[in-house]
Amino acid sequence: MVDHRPRDTRDARRDARRESDPEAVLVIGLGRFGSALASTLDDLGRRVLGVERDPALIQQWSGVLPLVEADGRNPDALEQLGAREFRTVVVGIGTDLEASVLTTGNLVDMEIPQIWAKAITAEHGRILKRIGAHHVVYPEYDAGHRVAHLVSGRMLDYIEMEDGFTIVKMRPPQELHGFTLGQADVHKRYGVTVLGVKAPRRPFEYATAETRIDGEDLIVVSGDTTLLERFAARP
Template sequence: MPQIDRRNDDKRILIIGLGRFGGSLALELVRRGWEVLGMDSSPRLVQSYAEALTHTVIADSTDEDALQQIGAHQFSLAVVAIGSHLEESILTTSLLVDMGVRSIWAKATSRRHGRILEQVGAHHVVLPEHDMGERVAHLVSGRMLDYVELEEGFALGKTKAPQEMIGKSLRETRIRQRFGITVVSVKQVGASFTYATQDTVLHKGDLIVVVGRTDDVERFAESQRP
């Protein structure tokens, strides 16, 4: 789920689009104590979330008058979760920008779509399908147990400590010099993750979290393949 900033303890949010992404986001935020106004043009979708969300409304988000009537301009935080209809997604985002909504998150279905959303004023763009597909591709094709691209070109990965590094301190492995990545955390069997230092010694079964440029993280993962 996106990490949404909030200021002045304002836990009200407008979510436009109650499809798979918008609906699951809305439910999770309600679970976390947020006041959620869910909006969609589909009566069926709105009805399905009517009891779970704080407020729901059937309306066309590309209609400026409709947005004014629901008080969209009074929200400091909004999510445009419209994915399949690009024109609606872009126009809705543009209208929220014009209304002065301070923090707008928008779902994109492609990088091109995302660039357009940024150009019209979206403050944060997420590509859930693309990001998940990319993440799973790294998991099934390499040695990573988990993988997150923190931003384009910079990633974090979790993997088992390589056999060749067992019994050595991180300083001795020269992992940074060899691969251009940094081990930021280590988890021994039966223990919790802890911060790693150059004096941390790796043991059999340890899990390590590495961070660095995406290409370097991928190169490190490939080097550990049997």
């Protein structure tokens, strides 16, 4: 008979189950996505508790992160580890569709305020949304989509917000070199807005009409995704 009761490691519940700490995050599933998320939160100083049912992963992360060995498919196990105390829970389970859906459903039944769930396909994501996940993320798709934009031009970083609005870090097109933003009239000519400039060995500067652009600068630009693509493709 399988014991579904949670087992603590590194005094996990003492460390991460705080007295109603609204910043604490419960991460269920410590595969590549969940472990990266949990360890980053831990590095940022956020209280985090990892939940995993695979003994091999428990052994791998024991002593590194506060952990509980438990099965999120079992609502009693979630109750025992104190899942209700967390305002934010991330379900990092991806390839096991049944475990992903059952775990998310249990959290919805517990009325967790913020449930983030990983999906590996559009159909998987629709199911998670339908049962009540507040946020569905597609790590593989999002990474591929972002990298495609980066390799297609001079963009160095790319953040797509919503409704076609994007922010990028990039090298400036050659036709801007040596001109101020007022002289180049970037917004009127290209339909995008330069938010700031980072010159070598100088601090970041919020852009004004008097800001001069040089070839070694990095610029942060916002605007419609299509217009930004055209702007970044200029020689």
